[in-house]
Amino acid sequence: MxxxxxxxxxxxxxxxxxxxxxxxxxxxxxxxxxxxxxxxxxxxxxxxxxxxxxxxxxxxxxxxxxxxxxxxxxxxxxxxxxxxxxxxxxxxxxxxxxxxxxxxxxxxxxxxxxxxxxxxxxxxxxxxxxxYKLQQEKENLRQELIQSKPFVGECDAIKRLRDKIEKYAKTDVDILIVGETGTGKEIVAHNLFWNSKQFGRPFIKRNAGEFTDTLVNSELFGHKKGAFTGAFEDHKGCFELADGGVLFLDEISNLNLDTQAKILRAIENREIRILGGRIKKVDVRLFFASNKDLKALVRQKKFRKDLFYRLDGNVIKLPPLKERGNDIVLLMRYFFEKLLEKYNDRIIDVDFRIAQRSLENYEWPGNVRELEKFCEYLFVMYDKITNEVIANEVNSKKRGGGIANEIADFEQFLALENFNSALEEFERIYLKCQLERNDNNITNLSKNIGLDRSTVYKKIRKYNLKKL
Missing domain, CATH: 3.40.50.2300 (Response regulator)
Incomplete structure (x- = not known):
């Protein structure tokens, strides 16, 4: 026994x-x-x-x-x-x-x-x-998640960022995460949550830009059946779903002023009013993120001053990639290692010290996300990646052309709602990629992609693709 x-x-x-x-x-x-x-x-x-x-x-x-x-x-x-x-x-x-x-x-x-x-x-x-076993499993899961989305980098700004994440994670304060598009605001939010005492409880993520003005209050605070036309059943909003845990609202600047006021009340009173229902107490920690200058929006009366000052006390600011120095090559190494798990037949013949000089010749307006898409593009388009390949593709980005830019805007491609439009856009980009990869040699292109020359010529004319 x-x-x-x-x-x-x-x-x-x-x-x-x-x-x-x-x-x-x-x-x-x-x-x-x-x-x-x-x-x-x-x-x-x-x-x-x-x-x-x-x-x-x-x-x-x-x-x-x-x-x-x-x-x-x-x-x-x-x-x-x-x-x-x-x-x-x-x-x-x-x-x-x-x-x-x-x-x-x-x-x-x-x-x-x-x-x-x-x-x-x-x-x-x-x-x-x-x-004890449950706690061990929870801790193992925490470490696995942290490793799955690490904040790669060793520049002073990133070291200070890690220190802030560690300190803020141990508190219950609400956090505002600011930074340009693609700098890693969502990764910061995840790391804050994984290191917090709320880990293991709900973590609800929503992009405020996806809320319509007519349904934003329902999405955030929920509604009761019959609260408005089309409310055929009770619906739990983000605050209720996140009760006991964390609600991460990205692009907070997209919310209208009325909704901002309701969020401020929710922060201060820790309660929400369900549409068509009662006031309910909620225990929710809030992470907000924005790529906009909220202080400027306050001056323009597009963001509430009282909400701004309520959030402005605990801010994590992410630096743009162009200000992170040697981190750019550390990030490329990391993305290459991850991509090799999927494209394990690719040959990497790169001196990263030389690659860094090429990478630093471009501004990277899309920041880390753009660099990640750029690395993925290299693995898709090339069997062997060299310093020459990287330099040529970066120069192509600087000129505002090349397929890498189109791949970097993949999110916009996915935003096409009509299936036929999306299919045609994919076909156009794919053929453009193949033309570039095969140096405009239609014979080689046809052989490599499995289409006859006449079909390829028809599609080139259809999409008005010129020799690159």
């Missing part, structure tokens, strides 16, 4: 306890002084220990042994204290330290009561073990 280790200087009594426990299928070992007990504890790894409080012939008494056990890292063990002459203060001290229970050795001994105490101690042990 389980392992029990007994510490009692009364050999006869210790043997009696052991016999009773062994008859009930417990595995039992005994020690009669503290040093041998602690050695045995290390080897035997019991789930429950019976500790005599008074051990006059030992180096440590039972309370001293209990202290030693409790100091051991990653050790779960329940302690039942024994004594026939211990003072009340000693018993109280042991219980305060974390002992499970106390059994009086004098008077009439009840085997049933004794076995019940042991059984209850094992139940508590199992509960604490399960909790």
């Amino acid at each position: 389980g392992k029990i280790l007994i510490l009692d200087d009364n050999v006869k009594l210790a043997k009696f306890y052991a016999k009773v426990l062994e008859e009930n299928d417990y595995e039992v070992k005994m020690s009669h002084e503290s040093d041998t007990f602690l050695d045995e504890f290390q080897q035997f790894k019991p789930q429950v220990v019976l500790l005599d409080i008074l051990l006059p012939n030992s180096k440590l008494d039972g309370i001293g042994v209990l202290k030693k056990i409790l100091k051991k890292k990653n050790t779960i063990c329940e302690a039942i204290m024994l004594s026939g002459a211990a003072k009340r203060e000693q018993v109280a001290q042991a219980m305060k330290m974390g002992a499970f229970s106390f059994i009086e050795k004098t008077g009439e001994f009840s085997i049933d009561k004794f076995l019940n105490e042991v059984h209850q101690a094992f139940l508590l042990y199992q509960q604490e073990l399960n909790n």
